[in-house]
Amino acid sequence: MIASTIPTQNGLSFQAFRSTSISRCGSRLNPLIRATSASTQTLTTESSRKHLSNLDKLLHQQAPSLPQQDSTPLQNDSFNGSSPEKRVNHLFQGLNLSRIWPEMKAAEEISPRHLNRLQRLLSKSHEYSPRNNLGSRWREYHGSNDWVGLIDPLDENLRREVVRFGEFIQAAYHAFHSNPATSDEVPPSPHHVAVPDRSYKVTKDLYATSSIGLPSWVDDLAPNLGWMTQRSSWIGYVAVCDDKSEISRMGRRDIVISLRGTATCLEWAENMRDVLVRVPGKENSGRNQPVKVECGFQSLYKTPGSNMPSLAESVMEEVRRLMNLYKGETLSITVTGHSLGAALALLIADELSTCEPDMPPIAVFSFGGPRVGNRTFGDQVTKNGVKVLRIVNSQDVITRVPGMFVSEELDQKLRDNSKVAGVLNVLDNMPWAYSHVGAELRVDSKMSPYLKPDADVGCCHDLEAYLHLVDGFMGTNSPFRANAKRSLARLVNEQKSNVKKLYISKAKDLNIEKQAVAIPSCLPSPS
Template sequence: MMQFSSTVPAHNLHKFQAIRCPSFSFRCQASSSSTFQKPFVSTESTRLHLANLDKLLETQKPVDPPSQLHHHQQHPHQPIINHPKEKKGRSFLEGLNLARLWPEMKANEEMSPRHLNRLQRLLSMTAEYSPRNILGGRWREYHGSNDWKGMLDPLDENLRREVVRYGEFVQAAYQAFHSDPAMSTEEPPHPRHVSLPDRSYRVTKSLYATSSIGLPKWVDDVAPDLGWMTQRSSWVGYVAVCEDRREIARMGRRDIVISLRGTSTCLEWAENMRAQLVDLEDVPEGQGKPKVECGFMSLYKTKGAHVASLSESVVEEVKRLVNLYRGEELSITVTGHSLGATLALLVADEISTCCAGVPPVAVFSFGGPRVGNKAFGDRVTAKNVKVLRIVNSQDVITRVPGIFVSEELDEKIRRVGGGVLEETTPLAYSHVGSELRVQTKMSPYLKPDADMACCHDLEAYLHLVDGFLASNCPFRANAKRSLARLMQDQSANVKKLYTSRAKALTVNLNRQGSISMSNCLPSPS
């Protein structure tokens, strides 16, 4: 749904806090019924922060020696990032003599060469992620056949990696759109290149969303260079299918991914604001009729001048792929962030019954708002569509549209089940599916009072998931996701301890060549 700019500066710089833990090598024994225990927090010296950083990275491999840096290759499962002015596969921090960049620091007291090397590794775009284990015969369980019961709190290691992996498919959708957002109104769109984070997949279909409303022509006359922001139809995502035999064997099936980005144009923003509920077209009248948000349905069902509606395109492609791979073990995974999370739910609802022999359908959504009423949620559940919502407790977007008085009241409604209250109000919205809840405050790198942009940011979501062990445990000690992109997009919300180190490197993080999710529109990612 909506996205908000991350360029708003913080008004206060809080004292840095570090999570103290006697040992990061323990196993957290927790369950969804466990009592939440806040980690012990203290505001000691910078040395404690660096000690925690040391523990956080204790399992990482040392940085390649300078003589071998030119042989460094990209990890095969990392996101594909273009470096137009740098050698492929080489980190933007590699080759720097970090010790010389901090002449004022006493190595023995605050920043030893080992700390420098490990901080460099953390800031590197080549940081290693959690390993991909063989899912084999348990793939249905990880795809939600049992609603992920017993796998969320504490978070199953394999599920964590799958969630992050699907989030990276959404990042690829953002990057592909913002690399070329404009779309001609005179002719059909040209084929679009998508740099997938997983090379074992191939894009088979581009998807477009169209608004049913329009802006006056004078808007384009006033701002001709920003015409793409007012266009009615825009590229919104893609369908991809796994074609690598080894990856198919690892996952236990051939996976079809439908990936959808969040809000990026003015008209998509306008549709987000049309919060009244409307009836689904294919449901007869009667009490308890499923309803969804008007603007979301508009973007999903409206045809463009030269493109089919998102609904028509995705149904056509799913039918084709199901027929093409008939007889194989298949799954369909729909993933999206913000507005993309809402469209993912509408997609999953429709394709689950679009033809005979549809494989299991699961939704992995990030920072998604409510989509429809409780009857719509019941309809999705009855179709056996499995939904895992990844929610940041500090992300306001996950609590709209509908009733929102305060975070505390919303939390109470969520715990007791707000169906009765929701069904008696004009904005009777309800969430669907299972929930994986993370918190910005649990990250040792992000400010506990991070702004709305950070709390809704997709990279921040993936950072939090990568570090999540359980609701009563501190950030995962061996979390390996790189901080480079997080610092690029959300530097104002990263604790000064880490941003100051990055600035001392005199490195411009924008040299990475990746597309920032927060510079498209004053938006939440």
């Protein structure tokens, strides 16, 4: 029962997941269903054309037209001695498109040029443009001015930075699923992390430990999944930029702390401990309420393991070491995380900001993060100079928990009303008076032309879906970016039931699904 409800990379909160019913509905626009009447056929054709027109707009960049092909059937030796481009042309020539779209003439609606574009978008590679030099503006992109003027509309350089830090988190998920077990009897061995940016090198493994335990009968029910109930689990890593050309491009040497989301039973159990608890030694930051954070997050952050220090101790020790190693250089610290990792990233950044007298600039890039503490905690983070950019999907319920189910916009409007301000001050003292902190980059899964408008909660919280939405985001009330180039292969592979059927069908026809590299899965996904 436990394993059947626990996601891996989605990192969902137990509280939100148990209060949200996941419903799945098939797409109403399915050009692959044969029409049974003239009116139905017309509707289906129009739906298909709408999909294809949308795809054409999304991939509007001009590509060289492919040469005319004769009607000779594709021969087995047609690939011999031919270039990769010619092989692609032969592949498209051999596709029986009239079978795929029986309601229309495929040759008129889908040209080889369009198929070539779709194949590139569904391929495994990401065809991003070269990185721009950020040397003179790196502090701005790191949040020195709270990203004012860069979020809406979204600045191209900031888009690249956000996606890049999201891929650091994906590397943490890969490393954990490749080796999830941790022994309480012997020190853990180093994890292999395939950092997406080769200019960075991993310097430290990070572990989070729960302060609670599960009954012994849980181990009896799942003897082969003992790692699920372990108290300490690998949760991320510290990496530092070690490439001179990249340091020059970025304008500083960057230290990255990357954290995955919820994966084990005890991490789920900690997510349920959603009562605010006081943080020892923290001042009130000018408010009547003390600094408080979620009990479960604080537990995972501060609890040491039997053979390892706490997450807090590990991070502080490693950052101090790196600061001393690169003393005299221009440094920055970037903490990035998804879901539970986003919550822990905020706790790490807050403590880092005061651990040494002269700390480098600290920025947090969080994806699908829940609320972490009360309003006093948020004031303290801001006062200490930590810059926070929260990437939020409007359809992601995890970003609205724990605490009262109220949007930040409505909460601020209520506080601006003097008639209810006194009541809200009273509510701030309640055990679930949570508040977000930092700037917000808000995307919406309904804006994607590829995802179904009724995508389920697992898809709306999925990290790859987040990166897909950021890559296509231009601004509020703007359409999906026409020149978005992030590969759809992983999205199709991980969220197949939430992707529109037309694109799933084309992925199958182009044999993309077999090419996609899936993240190793140790636990079933709710999607």
